[in-house]
Structures are given as structure tokens and as C-alpha cells.
Amino acid sequence: MRKICLSLGIAVLAAVSACGKASTPTTPTPSPGIALSGNLAFGSVVVGATATAVLTIANTGAAEMTVSSIGFPTAFSGNWTSGIIAAGASQPVTVTFTPAAATAYSGTVTVNAGQATGTNTIAVSGTGTVIPTFTLSGIVTETPPTTSTVLAGVRVTFVDGANQGKTATTGADGRYAITGVINGGFTVSATLTGYNPAVVPVGIDGNTTLNIRLDPLAPRTSFGPGQYRVNTDMPAGRYYSDPAHGCHFQRLRGFGGTSGDVIVNVQINFDAGQWIVDLLSADAGVTTDASCAFWFTTPRRGLQATISPGTWIVGAQIAPGTYRAENSVQGCEWQRLSSFTGNADAVIASAFAAANGPQLVTIASTDVGFMSHVSCGTWTPSSTTTAR
Numbered sequence: 001m002r003k004i005c006l007s008l009g010i011a012v013l014a015a016v017s018a019c020g021k022a023s024t025p026t027t028p029t030p031s032p033g034i035a036l037s038g039n040l041a042f043g044s045v046v047v048g049a050t051a052t053a054v055l056t057i058a059n060t061g062a063a064e065m066t067v068s069s070i071g072f073p074t075a076f077s078g079n080w081t082s083g084i085i086a087a088g089a090s091q092p093v094t095v096t097f098t099p100a101a102a103t104a105y106s107g108t109v110t111v112n113a114g115q116a117t118g119t120n121t122i123a124v125s126g127t128g129t130v131i132p133t134f135t136l137s138g139i140v141t142e143t144p145p146t147t148s149t150v151l152a153g154v155r156v157t158f159v160d161g162a163n164q165g166k167t168a169t170t171g172a173d174g175r176y177a178i179t180g181v182i183n184g185g186f187t188v189s190a191t192l193t194g195y196n197p198a199v200v201p202v203g204i205d206g207n208t209t210l211n212i213r214l215d216p217l218a219p220r221t222s223f224g225p226g227q228y229r230v231n232t233d234m235p236a237g238r239y240y241s242d243p244a245h246g247c248h249f250q251r252l253r254g255f256g257g258t259s260g261d262v263i264v265n266v267q268i269n270f271d272a273g274q275w276i277v278d279l280l281s282a283d284a285g286v287t288t289d290a291s292c293a294f295w296f297t298t299p300r301r302g303l304q305a306t307i308s309p310g311t312w313i314v315g316a317q318i319a320p321g322t323y324r325a326e327n328s329v330q331g332c333e334w335q336r337l338s339s340f341t342g343n344a345d346a347v348i349a350s351a352f353a354a355a356n357g358p359q360l361v362t363i364a365s366t367d368v369g370f371m372s373h374v375s376c377g378t379w380t381p382s383s384t385t386t387a388r
Contacts, residue, residue: 030062030063031061031063031116031117032060032062032063032064032087032113032114032116033059033060033061034057034058034061034065034111034116034117034119034120035057035058035060035119036056036057036109036119036121036122037055037056037122038053038054038056038122040053040055040109040122040125041123041125042124042125042126042127043126043127044126044128045097045098045099045126045127045129046099046129046130047099047128047129047130048099049098049099050096050098051096051097051126052094052095052096052097053094053095053097054094054095055078055095055122056090056092056093057090057091057092057093057111057113058089059086059088059090059116060088060118061087061116061117062087063087064085064087065087065113066113066114067081067082067084067085067112067113068082068112068113068114069081069082070082070109070110070111071108071109071112072124073105073106073107073108073109074107075097075099075100075105075128076095076096076098076105076109077095077096077098078095078096078109079093080092080093080094095109095124097124097126099126099127099129100128101128102128103128104125104126105126106123106124106125107124107125108121108123108124109122109123109124132182133180133181133182134181134182134183134206134207135177135180135181135208136177136188136202136204136207136208136210137175137176137177137178138156138175138209138210138211138212139170139176140154140156140174140175140190140192140211140212140213141174141211141213142195142214142215142220143213143214143216144213147226148224148225148226148227149224149225150170150173150175150224151174151195151214152170152171152173152174153169153170153192154169154174154176154190154191154192154212154214155190155191156168156170156178156189156190156212157189157190158178158181158186158188159186159187159188159189159199160186160187161185161187162182163178163181163182163184163186163204166178166181181204182204183204183205184204185203185204186201186202187200187201187202188200188201188202188210188212190212190214194216194218195215195216195217197214198214198215200212219233219234219235220233220234221234221296221297222295222296222297223294223295224288224290224293224294225289225290225292226288227252227255227285227286227287228286228287229284229285230279230283230284230286231281234279236279236280236281237279237297238276238278238279238297239276239295239297240275240296240299241274241275241276241293241294241295241296241300242273242293242300243271243275243291243292244291244292244293245268245271245291246267246268246269247266247268247272247288247289247291247292248265248266248267248268248288248289249287249288249289249292250263250264250265250266250286250288251263251264251277251279251283251342252283252286252287253283253284255284255285261284263283264341264342264343268291268292270309270373270374271374272309272310272311272374273308274310274311274312274317275292275310275311276311276312276340276369277295277340277341277342278339278340280341299316301317302316303316303318303319304318305380305381306323306378306379307323307370307372307378307379307380308378308379309373309377310371311340311369311370311371312369313369314363314364314367314368314369315365318363319381320363320364320367321381322360322361322381322382322383323360323361323362323363323380323381323382324358324359324360324380324381324382325359325360325361325372325377325379326358326377327358327378328353328356328358328375328376328377329353330353330355330356331352331353331373332352332353332372332373332376332377333350333352333353333375334350334351334359334370334371334372334373334376335347335348335349335350335370335371336348336349336350336361336363336364336367336369336370337367337368337369337371338367338368339368339369340368348364348367353375359376360382361379
């Protein structure tokens with residue numbers, strides 16, 4: 001019996017010893033957690049421009065989070081791509097969308113943060129668009145009443161807004177065109193030497209026409225088709241043109257449009273090498289058409305050895321003397337002139353050929369001018385004797 005009890009005691013003791021050993025619980029290791037938020041749907045952005053939005057990277061865990069890199073799809077970028085975010089903190093990232101083409105862009109922004117739990121991606125999208133552009137065009141002329149005088153070489157320029165610096169220069173017809181402009185309200189300047197600059201507002205709403213008028217700084221020394229006031233729009237004086245067939249002009253005593261307002265009516269029914277008119281200070285004005293082209297205060301040609309069809313200044317353009325028109329035909333008409341007013345009393349002498357054949361004329365040194373019709377052909381000196 002004694003042996004049995006000893007054995008039982010040892011067993012009980014062992015059991016008590018085993019039950020008395022307490023187990024220690026294991027503490028979890030803290031870890032980071034990741035959460036992304038932000039509206040990264042950029043919508044439409046003009047090609048070449050930029051748009052931004054904020055992406056927030058939050059650490060929702062109990063340990064600091066190490067961001068090793070951030071991946072962005074094409075056309076997107078960020079101003080922060082790596083670093084440490086403390087537990088419970090967040091990091092804002094400015095995401096920039098820069099479209100390079102007119103197309104749709106989309107993809108996923110991926111934040112690489114090691115063992116952090118949670119979703120580390122967020123969708124991003126945007127569309128590149130092209131702003132429609134248009135053309136501003138028009139014609140630049142002088143101010144009234146000479147608005148029919150077109151101005152070449154005028155520089156027309158946008159001086160403000162998104163179109164600032166865009167410019168064009170008028171051609172010989174006075175027209176300009178500035179392409180690639182966008183809609184909106186802007187200011188345009190027009191400049192040309194000899195004229196007051198103009199600054200005018202313009203609203204662009206599609207292709208737009210803007211006609212501009214410039215005011216001369218001084219009396220005009222040339223003029224084109226239209227009606228003009230002598231002494232107001234240009235000074236009285238002698239004007240020269242290289243007209244085409246059909247040139248028609250009138251010296252005027254008034255602008256009533258009646259026959260009584262016409263001092264002289266001239267129709268040039270041939271291609272003259274030059275035509276001259278004297279506008280007197282007593283004249284009210286002058287009217288001239290497109291066939292006359294431009295009138296200038298300077299001669300169109302210098303001294304010539306022969307005389308071609310047109311009107312010419314004796315001494316400065318043709319020498320006095322006797323001339324022969326060898327190939328004259330019926331209708332040849334010439335006039336020796338004391339002035340270029342076009343008045344009947346300005347004609348010193350004249351002749352009209354009723355038949356084909358050579359014609360002769362002696363131009364005196366006291367003559368002011370000479371007119372020859374195209375039917376006379378070319379006059380050549382017939383001798384070296386100078387008329388007196």
C-alpha cells in the first residue's frame with residue numbers, strides 16, 4: 001500500500017506542476033494602412049495647357065508608411081512621389097494633367113507603399129481638346145470722305161488678351177487677315193507711317209470682319225478712287241496718274257451730283273503713259289474712278305527722248321521742238337497746253353487727223369504741257385532746231 005500511495009503522490013505532483021505553468025499572449029506587430037481619395041477626373045483640357053487636382057494619401061494604420069514611388073499614366077504627373085507618412089497622417093499630392101494631343105487619356109495612379117494594407121490605386125482620366133480658332137480680316141482705308149482710298153502696309157495687331165501679339169500687314173488692296181485667333185473680346189491697333197494710329201475694340205465670335213479707317217497726319221499727297229475735297233482732304237496742286245483705258249475723273253464745284261457741279265469731265269479712252277490734272281484752290285473737289293488708279297504729286301516718268309500717248313510736262317519730261325508722228329492714223333489728236341486744268345482755255349493749239357499719215361507738231365518752250373492720243377503713235381524729234 002505504501003508503494004501505491006507514493007506513486008500516486010508523484011503523479012499528482014507532476015500534474016500540479018504542469019497546470020501551474022502560465023502561457024504569455026503574443027502582441028501583434030503594428031502595420032501601416034493606405035487609403036487614397038480625390039477627384040482625378042479632369043474633364044476637358046486644352047492641348048498644351050495644364051490642370052491640377054489633389055490626391056490625398058492617408059495612412060490609416062498604426063505604423064509609419066513608406067511610399068517608395070507613385071506611378072502615373074501618360075499625360076499625368078505629381079509633385080510628390082516618395083517619402084514617409086506617419087501613422088494616422090496623410091500626404092497631399094498635386095496631380096497635373098498635361099494633354100499633348102486631342103484625345104482621351106485614362107489609367108490608374110498606383111502608390112507603392114510596401115506592406116501597407118488597403119487599396120493603393122485610384123482611377124484618373126482627362127481629355128485633350130483643341131480650342132477652335134478663327135480669322136479676323138478686313139480692309140484698311142482712310143477716314144471719310146476718302147474711305148475709298150485703301151492703305152497698303154498697315155500693321156494690324158492684337159494688343160491684349162489671349163490673342164496678344166498676333167498680327168498681319170495689309171496688302172496692296174488694303175486687306176489683312178489674322179489667322180489662329182480665339183473667341184472673346186480684344187483690342188486691335190492699326191499703324192502706318194503718316195497716319196494717326198487707330199485702337200479699336202473687337203469681339204471675336206467665329207470668323208470676324210473688322211474694317212479700319214486711318215486719319216492722315218497731313219494733307220494727302222496721293223489719292224485713289226473716290227471723291228475728295230480740295231484744300232481739306234488734299235491740297236490744291238498738280239497730280240499725276242498712270243491710268244488704264246477708261247479712266248474717268250471730274251473736277252467739281254460742288255457735291256450735289258448735278259451736271260452744274262462738274263467743272264471738267266475727262267474720259268480717257270486709251271492706255272495713256274501718264275495723265276496730269278491741275279486741281280485749283282477754287283475747286284470744291286474731285287472724283288476719280290478705279291481705272292485712273294492713284295494720283296500722286298510727283299511725275300510718273302522723267303525726261304523722255306520721244307513722246308508717247310498721254311499728257312506730259314514740257315521741259316521736265318519732253319523737250320520743246322518739232323516732232324513727227326510717222327505712223328499716225330485717222331483720229332490722231334494732239335494739244336499744246338498752257339495748263340492741265342482740262343478747261344477749254346488751257347488749249348493753246350490742237351489738231352485732229354482725218355486720215356492716216358504722218359503728223360508734225362512744234363512744241364514751244366513756253367508751252368506748259370502736251371497731250372497726244374494713242375492714234376498718233378510715238379512722236380520723235382524731226383530736227384535739232386528748238387522751237388522758240
